[in-house]
Amino acid sequence: MTPKTKLTRRSPKAERAPEIHRRLLATYPDAHCALNFTNPYQLIVATILSAQCTDKRVNMVTPELFRRYPTTKELSVAEPSQLEDIIKSTGFFRAKTKSLLGMAAGVEERHGGRIPADMDALVALPGVGRKTANVVLGNAFQIDVGVVVDTHVGRVSQRLALTRQTDPVKIEQDLMKLFPRDGWTMLSHLFIEHGRQICDARKPKCEACPLADLCPSARIPEIQRPAARTRK
Numbered sequence: 044m045t046p047k048t049k050l051t052r053r054s055p056k057a058e059r060a061p062e063i064h065r066r067l068l069a070t071y072p073d074a075h076c077a078l079n080f081t082n083p084y085q086l087i088v089a090t091i092l093s094a095q096c097t098d099k100r101v102n103m104v105t106p107e108l109f110r111r112y113p114t115t116k117e118l119s120v121a122e123p124s125q126l127e128d129i130i131k132s133t134g135f136f137r138a139k140t141k142s143l144l145g146m147a148a149g150v151e152e153r154h155g156g157r158i159p160a161d162m163d164a165l166v167a168l169p170g171v172g173r174k175t176a177n178v179v180l181g182n183a184f185q186i187d188v189g190v191v192v193d194t195h196v197g198r199v200s201q202r203l204a205l206t207r208q209t210d211p212v213k214i215e216q217d218l219m220k221l222f223p224r225d226g227w228t229m230l231s232h233l234f235i236e237h238g239r240q241i242c243d244a245r246k247p248k249c250e251a252c253p254l255a256d257l258c259p260s261a262r263i264p265e266i267q268r269p270a271a272r273t274r275k
């Protein structure tokens with residue numbers, strides 16, 4: 044059990060953030076990017092495919108994709124229908140095919156086939172948004188430029204009252220103010236892991252949560268409101 048410090052349940056978020064961070068690190072020391080990759084090219088492709096799709100599904104598709112198209116050179120001249128066939132099961136396959144072809148052509152033309160380690164250069168590529176660029180910079184280049192906000196990160200941040208925002212870009216801005224820059228990439232993995240294992244979207248396991256005493260949304264018997272306690 045993680046040792047807990049004395050903090051009031053509704054202390055300001057800036058006061059709670061370091062302890063939340065410490066406990067998540069202690070609870071999920073091995074948290075990491077769930078997409079399989081061995082280089083920046085593979086990660087940018089996998090991240091584009093992960094939109095509206097599980098990482099598990101993406102990991103089932105990418106071995107064949109990387110075998111057929113090992114670099115942006117091969118991917119940039121791929122036959123769209125063949126690429127669509129490979130990635131079909133990840134959903135939105137026509138849009139993703141367009142993004143993959145555009146990204147690969149952009150990397151070939153502007154960067155000599157090397158994925159750029161720069162936010163501005165990455166988001167200038169077709170099909171690459173800030174979230175994808177954050178994932179690539181943080182996990183393939185170990186450069187912390189932002190916090191990746193997916194559905195888990197957004198939900199956990201809101202429940203912990205670290206943000207009132209619903210827009211991922213605004214949630215990211217709030218988190219960047221609360222947590223140290225050199226921990227931003229890992230922070231996202233920690234929140235995702237916590238969202239998957241404990242802070243479930245529909246049934247959060249608050250009684251087993253190491254953050255319960257720091258969380259204004261905790262649903263545990265001793266903090267239920269009287270009205271809730273008497274309801275049948």
Ligand code: SF4
Nearest residue numbers: 242247249252258261
């Ligand atoms: S106490 Fe409940 S709502 Fe709060 S972070 Fe933990 S599981 Fe989520």
